[in-house]
Amino acid sequence: MSLLDTLPAATGDGARGSAGSAADARDAAIALLRSTGLPTKKTEAWRFTSVRAIAERALPVAPTSLTPPHPDVVRFVGGHPVLPTAPRSPAVSLARVSHLGPFGAEALDAAHPFAALNTALFSDALVVKVMGVAARPVFVDHVAFENERADTAAYARIRVELAANAELVLVERYRGASALSDSVVEIVLGENAKLVHLRTHEDEGALVGSVFVRQARGSRYVSHALSFYGAPTRLDLRVRLEGEGAECSLDGVALVAGDVHSDHHVRVDHAAPRTTSRMRHRAVVSDRATSVFDGQAHVLPGAAGCEAHQHSRNLLLSDRGTVHTKPHLEIHVDEVVASHGATVGALDADALFYLRARGISESDAKTLLTYAFLQELVDAIEHPALRTAMRDALLSQLPGGELVRALEDDALDFEEDHPTEAEDDA
Amino acid sequence: MLSIQNLHVEVGGKPILKGLTLELKAGEVHAIMGPNGAGKSTLSYVLAGRDGYEVKAGSITFLGQDLLAMDVSERAAAGLFLGFQYPVAIPGVSNLHFVRAALNAQRKARGEAELSAAELMKLAREKGKLVELPADLMKRAVNDGFSGGEKKRNEIFQMAMLEPKLAVLDETDSGLDIDALRVVASGVNALRSPERAMLVITHYQRLLDHIVPDRVHVLVDGRIVESGDKSLALRLEDEGYEKIRASAAISGAAS
Numbered sequence: 257m258s259l260l261d262t263l264p265a266a267t268g269d270g271a272r273g274s275a276g277s278a279a280d281a282r283d284a285a286i287a288l289l290r291s292t293g294l295p296t297k298k299t300e301a302w303r304f305t306s307v308r309a310i311a312e313r314a315l316p317v318a319p320t321s322l323t324p325p326h327p328d329v330v331r332f333v334g335g336h337p338v339l340p341t342a343p344r345s346p347a348v349s350l351a352r353v354s355h356l357g358p359f360g361a362e363a364l365d366a367a368h369p370f371a372a373l374n375t376a377l378f379s380d381a382l383v384v385k386v387m388g389v390a391a392r393p394v395f396v397d398h399v400a401f402e403n404e405r406a407d408t409a410a411y412a413r414i415r416v417e418l419a420a421n422a423e424l425v426l427v428e429r430y431r432g433a434s435a436l437s438d439s440v441v442e443i444v445l446g447e448n449a450k451l452v453h454l455r456t457h458e459d460e461g462a463l464v465g466s467v468f469v470r471q472a473r474g475s476r477y478v479s480h481a482l483s484f485y486g487a488p489t490r491l492d493l494r495v496r497l498e499g500e501g502a503e504c505s506l507d508g509v510a511l512v513a514g515d516v517h518s519d520h521h522v523r524v525d526h527a528a529p530r531t532t533s534r535m536r537h538r539a540v541v542s543d544r545a546t547s548v549f550d551g552q553a554h555v556l557p558g559a560a561g562c563e564a565h566q567h568s569r570n571l572l573l574s575d576r577g578t579v580h581t582k583p584h585l586e587i588h589v590d591e592v593v594a595s596h597g598a599t600v601g602a603l604d605a606d607a608l609f610y611l612r613a614r615g616i617s618e619s620d621a622k623t624l625l626t627y628a629f630l631q632e633l634v635d636a637i638e639h640p641a642l643r644t645a646m647r648d649a650l651l652s653q654l655p656g657g658e659l660v661r662a663l664e665d666d667a668l669d670f671e672e673d674h675p676t677e678a679e680d681d682a
Numbered sequence: 683m684l685s686i687q688n689l690h691v692e693v694g695g696k697p698i699l700k701g702l703t704l705e706l707k708a709g710e711v712h713a714i715m716g717p718n719g720a721g722k723s724t725l726s727y728v729l730a731g732r733d734g735y736e737v738k739a740g741s742i743t744f745l746g747q748d749l750l751a752m753d754v755s756e757r758a759a760a761g762l763f764l765g766f767q768y769p770v771a772i773p774g775v776s777n778l779h780f781v782r783a784a785l786n787a788q789r790k791a792r793g794e795a796e797l798s799a800a801e802l803m804k805l806a807r808e809k810g811k812l813v814e815l816p817a818d819l820m821k822r823a824v825n826d827g828f829s830g831g832e833k834k835r836n837e838i839f840q841m842a843m844l845e846p847k848l849a850v851l852d853e854t855d856s857g858l859d860i861d862a863l864r865v866v867a868s869g870v871n872a873l874r875s876p877e878r879a880m881l882v883i884t885h886y887q888r889l890l891d892h893i894v895p896d897r898v899h900v901l902v903d904g905r906i907v908e909s910g911d912k913s914l915a916l917r918l919e920d921e922g923y924e925k926i927r928a929s930a931a932i933s934g935a936a937s
């Protein structure tokens with residue numbers, strides 16, 4: 257039995273052709289999978305993340321279901337998109353398409369087996385087109401159809417296109433989905449466009465997600481990816497900085513406990529001069545959990561004046577937990593500003609004692625210090641409501657997280673000497 | 683308030699405190715002086731309950747309770763405060779959140795109601811004024827990037843907020859400029875009361891001009907070798923520790 261048993265027969269002879277038509281893309285994906293198979297622990301990029309338990313099950317594609325639409329949120333139910341009913345910002349169009357069109361090129365270029373599996377098996381895709389500055393975020397929730405979750409696979413497919421100067425905030429939540437959730441998000445940013453992309457992985461099934469980003473001149477891609485569930489969670493985030501001055505900022509947090517396994521593979525190709533990439537990864541590992549981070553930046557020939565940073569910090573709260581971290585950099589030009597580094601450590605014993613000596617219990621002290629370790633990446637989220645939501649999602653997974661919420665929510669007003677604020681004493 | 687009897691403590695298998703005895707009554711301020719490495723900070727850490735300090739013999743009673751049987755945070759809730767010789771920076775935790783978490787944890791442990799945000803701020807303003815702690819230091823991460831003197835001021839701010847029954851101040855005066863010394867001393871003096879006691883560890887008689895002690899103890903090589911009134915501090919300033927060391931060595935050999 258194999259997950260690949262669920263692949264359809266090839267639709268034509270597209271396997272050898274270019275990915276021009278829909279059928280060609282599907283066929284190319286099927287051909288790729290038939291020749292390479294799903295990754296094993298011998299596959300370099302999957303050394304630390306075993307997908308055997310999934311690969312050995314012929315999980316059928318989740319059936320479509322008649323789920324009523326949500327007014328404001330795009331829902332993927334078992335991988336099938338259900339568009340919201342409420343009117344949206346005129347700058348944004350959402351469509352559900354059943355044909356592939358030019359899709360799949362990015363995913364296939366990357367020769368990513370699970371992206372190919374998605375290309376072969378997804379039914380309908382969500383296409384988000386943004387022509388101007390979107391006033392409100394687009395929310396996408398990935399959920400399972402009630403009765404199908406245990407034994408099905410969900411293949412969600414999203415394409416996001418931002419026109420020149422367009423701006424959007426995209427918020428994706430993966431929660432309570434199927435036995436396998438294999439999603440692909442393709443993003444194309446026009447000149448000076450800006451996309452802020454938040455993802456939370458709260459899924460209890462296996463979650464394999466790929467994000468492929470192409471950026472034109474002066475565009476910005478800001479990603480905040482947060483994992484705290486999954487068996488395993490694997491995120492592949494690949495960004496191509498194709499236009500001069502394009503920038504990406506890629507933050508990832510893994511908060512893992514129990515047997516949870518989180519793997520973030522992030523790669524940026526600097527294909528144009530004066531492009532910038534910043535990767536920051538923070539993992540908190542308890543119990544027998546594992547966090548993997550592989551962060552690569554490649555500065556390609558001709559891409560002068562680039563800046564590339566990869567930093568990984570890991571807090572290991574248990575001696576049975578595992579951290580694999582590998583920030584690295586490949587440079588093919590002379591003139592680059594670069595930094596990379598990785599740390600793995602326990603909570604600072606001196607800080608712990610200091611907090612306890614002031615009356616804070618040991619468990620609360622650990623919570624405060626653990627959250628302090630992650631806070632920088634939460635604070636980096638520009639949009640206040642989303643920052644709070646992200647923080648709350650994190651705190652809900654942190655033992656004693658209510659303490660931090662209680663401290664922060666009941667805002668303390670410091671500006672006592674400011675005459676305009678004098679009334680708060682009343 | 684505090685009774686330490688024949689305390690023997692080892693750190694990493696090495697004896698540091700070697701039969702220390704000390705009595706401190708409510709309302710009193712005692713100073714401890716002594717050469718570097720004598721065990722002054724060790725005493726303060728043992729009182730606060732830090733890991734790695736192994737009590738081999740002796741007892742500590744605090745307000746009638748066996749202090750050594752209590753957890754670190756329980757000791758704080760019972761009214762013990764340690765002003766650190768080297769306050770720890772905690773990036774990512776704001777000073778006010780920290781003080782608030784500490785104060786409310788202590789109140790909760792004592793069965794008292796937690797303070798609301800407004801009550802806390804009122805208190806913080808009042809106590810912040812007392813030790814002249816600038817508002818921006820309250821908002822910043824605990825001791826993160828604070829100067830040496832600012833850290834010490836912050837210790838006194840925390841003490842003023844927490845209103846302990848016994849404050850152990852380990853070299854709170856070190857690294858302070860003259861103005862800061864006055865400020866810190868007045869913060870300490872403001873807290874002096876018949877219900878409170880203080881144990882002030884210092885190298886300088888100068889501090890004791892501002893915080894006048896009831897008793898001065900000299901700690902040498904893990905033991906109190908001499909105690910006296912405030913004039914002892916003046917004498918030490920003149921003579922140094924040599925004379926005391928010599929006579930302690932004689933009495934140590936004799937005992």
Ligand SMILES: Nc1ncnc2c1ncn2[C@@H]1O[C@H](COP(=O)(O)OP(=O)(O)OP(=O)(O)O)[C@@H](O)[C@H]1O
Nearest residue numbers: 693694696698716717718719720721722723724725
């Ligand atoms: N972890 C440790 N392992 C071994 N020895 C230690 C350890 N911690 C402290 N000591 C030793 O214990 C002795 C007492 O140290 P302590 O810090 O109590 O001295 P102190 O009286 O506070 O000195 P100072 O005036 O310099 O602050 C010193 O000799 C010191 O080296």
Ligand SMILES: [Mg+2]
Nearest residue numbers: 722723724767
């Ligand atoms: Mg000391």
